[in-house]
Amino acid sequence: MALDIKICGLKTDEALAAALDNGASHVGFIFFAKSPRYIHPNDAGRLRAAARGRAAAVAVTVDADDAFLDEIVTAMAPDMLQLHGAESPERVTEVKARYQLPVMKALSLRAADDLTAMAPYRGIADRFLLDAKPPKGSDLPGGNGVTFDWRILSGLDAGLDYMLSGGLNAGNVGEAMAIANPPGLDISSGVESAPGVKDVRLIAEFFAAVRAARKNRAA
Numbered sequence: 020m021a022l023d024i025k026i027c028g029l030k031t032d033e034a035l036a037a038a039l040d041n042g043a044s045h046v047g048f049i050f051f052a053k054s055p056r057y058i059h060p061n062d063a064g065r066l067r068a069a070a071r072g073r074a075a076a077v078a079v080t081v082d083a084d085d086a087f088l089d090e091i092v093t094a095m096a097p098d099m100l101q102l103h104g105a106e107s108p109e110r111v112t113e114v115k116a117r118y119q120l121p122v123m124k125a126l127s128l129r130a131a132d133d134l135t136a137m138a139p140y141r142g143i144a145d146r147f148l149l150d151a152k153p154p155k156g157s158d159l160p161g162g163n164g165v166t167f168d169w170r171i172l173s174g175l176d177a178g179l180d181y182m183l184s185g186g187l188n189a190g191n192v193g194e195a196m197a198i199a200n201p202p203g204l205d206i207s208s209g210v211e212s213a214p215g216v217k218d219v220r221l222i223a224e225f226f227a228a229v230r231a232a233r234k235n236r237a238a
């Protein structure tokens with residue numbers, strides 16, 4: 020089975036090249052002003068051009084209005100929109116219709132009960148991104164480097180299309196894969212040397228850890 024891997028929060032040519040050269044299926048750009056990973060839509064447009072044909076470009080937004088989404092879509096022509104705020108199912112429907120793009124809806128989880136939040140989006144969101152709830156006081160809805168109990172995902176239907184996110188790194192991704200067997204992985208702060216600063220060595224180590232975990236599974 021193919022495993023999608025999204026490296027999120029890219030801001031430089033060097034980090035983008037590391038993500039692509041290591042085999043990322045998706046590259047993510049953050050359009051949330053409070054994030055240390057924020058990138059201007061025009062800069063993301065330049066980077067996404069370099070990724071064209073190699074990885075899908077994902078625009079990550081948080082409760083963005085139409086004006087901001089228009090600016091992002093015009094500047095960078097993403098392949099997918101990731102809605103990482105409190106967007107309702109109706110808003111997801113509206114965004115999909117307006118831009119004719121697939122939408123990945125982020126949901127934040129701590130306990131098994133939180134999975135009920137998925138139901139109203141089924142058949143609407145093209146994919147889910149299952150992330151950890153932000154720690155108290157965080158300004159960021161994602162990118163906090165926090166994990167959740169991956170065991171709560173073990174009961175999900177086999178065909179559910181989602182990316183597992185939240186606090187992944189080279190040291191824990193093997194365990195996450197063994198427990199949840201997700202169809203996709205999404206990582207940001209786990210491949211950074213400081214908030215918002217991607218580290219090419221950590222990116223390579225992450226992919227190596229994923230390859231090792233897959234090899235173990237197959238053995």
Ligand SMILES: O=C(O)c1ccccc1N[C@@H]1O[C@H](COP(=O)(O)O)[C@@H](O)[C@H]1O
Nearest residue numbers: 027054161162163164185186206207208
């Ligand atoms: O990364 C951010 O700063 C961010 C800001 C606003 C919304 C989402 C954001 N990041 C998303 O969260 C995941 C998980 O991050 P991490 O691996 O725990 O650091 C990240 O991949 C983005 O999809």
